[in-house]
Amino acid sequence: xxxxxxxxxxxxxxxxxxxxxxxxxxxxxxxxxxxxxxxxxxxxxxxxxxxxxxxxxxxxxxxxxxxxxxxxxxxxxxxxxxxxxxxxxxxxxxxxxxxxxxxxxxxxxxxxxxxxxxxxxxxxxxxxxxxxxxxxxxxxxxxxxxxxxxxxxxxxxxxxxxxxxxxxxxxxxxxxxxxxxxxxxxxxxxxxxxxxxxxxxxxxxxxxxxxxxxxxxxxxxxxxxxxxxxxxxxxxxxxxxxxxxxxxxxxxxxxxxxxxxxxxxxxxxxxxxxxxxxxxxxxxxxxxxxxxxxxxxxxxxxxxxxxxxxxxxxxxxxxxxxxxxxxxxxxxxxxxxxxxxxxxxxxxxxx
Numbered sequence: 001x002x003x004x005x006x007x008x009x010x011x012x013x014x015x016x017x018x019x020x021x022x023x024x025x026x027x028x029x030x031x032x033x034x035x036x037x038x039x040x041x042x043x044x045x046x047x048x049x050x051x052x053x054x055x056x057x058x059x060x061x062x063x064x065x066x067x068x069x070x071x072x073x074x075x076x077x078x079x080x081x082x083x084x085x086x087x088x089x090x091x092x093x094x095x096x097x098x099x100x101x102x103x104x105x106x107x108x109x110x111x112x113x114x115x116x117x118x119x120x121x122x123x124x125x126x127x128x129x130x131x132x133x134x135x136x137x138x139x140x141x142x143x144x145x146x147x148x149x150x151x152x153x154x155x156x157x158x159x160x161x162x163x164x165x166x167x168x169x170x171x172x173x174x175x176x177x178x179x180x181x182x183x184x185x186x187x188x189x190x191x192x193x194x195x196x197x198x199x200x201x202x203x204x205x206x207x208x209x210x211x212x213x214x215x216x217x218x219x220x221x222x223x224x225x226x227x228x229x230x231x232x233x234x235x236x237x238x239x240x241x242x243x244x245x246x247x248x249x250x251x252x253x254x255x256x257x258x259x260x261x262x263x264x265x266x267x268x269x270x271x272x273x274x275x276x277x278x279x280x281x282x283x284x285x286x287x288x289x290x291x292x293x294x295x296x297x298x299x300x301x302x303x304x305x306x307x308x309x310x311x312x313x314x315x316x317x318x319x320x321x322x323x324x325x326x327x328x329x330x331x332x333x334x335x336x337x338x339x340x341x342x343x344x345x346x347x348x349x350x351x
Contacts, residue, residue: 002068004245005288007049008211010074012289014047014056017080017181023058024177028168028184035193036174038062044176051209051244053190055199056176063199064174069189077166078181209244210282211289223274226266233269234262235339237277245285249319252344253296254280256317261350262343318344 002010025039039058046057056064066072165182168175172184173191185191194202207225208218225242226233236242237251246254255262258277260269269277288294295315300308308315317327322335322344331348 002052002072003247003250003288003294004049004051004209004211004285005292005294007052007054007068007245008285008289009292011047011049011054013074013076013080014044014054014183017076017078018044018056018176018178018183019047020044021178021180024175026175026177028172028175032174032191035064035191038193039064039176049209050203050206050212051240052247053202053206053244061196063194063196065190065192065194065199065202066185066188067190069187071186072188073186075169075184075186076181077184078164078178080181205241207239207241207243209285210278211285214282219275219278222278223271226269226274226277227271229266231266232263232338233260233266234343236266238339238341243278243281246281248341248343249294249316250281250284250296252319253294253317254284256346256350257296259349262338262345318346320344 020043022041022043023039024041025036027033027036039062042058042060042062044056044058046055048055048057052067054066056066058064068074165177168184170186172186173188174185176183176185208221210218222243226236229236229242231239234251234255237246237254238248252262254277257280258273260273260277284294284296291309293309293315294312295308296317296319297308297315304314312320318333321333323332325331326333326346326349329346329348331346334345334347336343
């Protein structure tokens with residue numbers, strides 16, 4: 001399932017190539033025909049992500065909410081730019097004109113745009129990354145050209161286009177088309193048109209996202225949510241009502257980086273450890289959006305950093321390293337199932 005950094009990157013692709021343009025909406029598959037008809041011919045005015053959910057705003061206060069789930073993916077094609085990472089003028093992405101996640105609770109005075117924040121357009125942070133596994137990265141970055149780009153849990157650049165728009169491939173739930181770019185959505189868990197009040201209701205159920213709100217209030221909201229629950233921390237980190245955007249990879253890596261036993265009940269997690277988890281998530285999420293990689297290892301040499309960017313096996317502490325020696329202590333990494341998902345951890349360093 002795409003984690004928070006992937007969804008933020010998809011939203012930035014829309015912000016760069018669709019926002020401000022009139023969009024033709026259709027449902028080649030037919031399952032979203034009614035919703036597409038509501039959006040067809042309107043101008044996209046904003047593209048925002050909150051954790052694993054994305055919201056596209058159109059004229060007349062209509063929003064398209066998309067949750068990719070496990071199987072969902074967006075395919076972009078046309079005169080797109082491969083890397084859609086955008087930095088705000090203030091330097092940190094997604095923190096301009098943001099009132100904080102308390103607004104998501106709904107005090108009656110905030111529109112969805114206020115809640116989601118008006119992300120700045122600043123400068124582009126372009127990093128040439130070549131990932132042999134195709135994980136969350138693309139092979140080239142440069143000027144707009146007519147090509148394909150798939151964005152889901154992984155980002156994969158495809159062939160150059162010979163015609164535009166290209167014919168839909170597979171069961172496309174919704175197609176969004178401008179004069180220069182097209183986005184096809186397949187396999188989402190959620191795809192629906194909402195009004196502003198409904199968008200606010202969805203966001204109110206989500207935990208804080210540090211790319212939208214890095215305030216002390218957001219941090220405290222996370223700390224309080226963790227420390228009042230008997231649920232184990234490994235499950236709490238993936239509970240989207242506690243914190244937005246963390247999935248299986250970041251969960252395992254964050255717990256190792258904190259040297260925290262994944263089975264520790266939330267109420268027994270020390271306050272300073274809970275705060276450190278929030279701040280680490282803010283750091284890793286920002287890094288993931290900027291690079292397109294779930295890079296979780298620090299203090300690498302230049303050579304090791306290049307290797308890590310090129311190969312997933314060289315950029316994680318414990319994820320998918322079951323049976324291999326821990327990079328710190330040499331103990332074999334353990335794999336178990338928790339909450340229906342695979343959990344990787346070191347039984348010595350995280351004892």
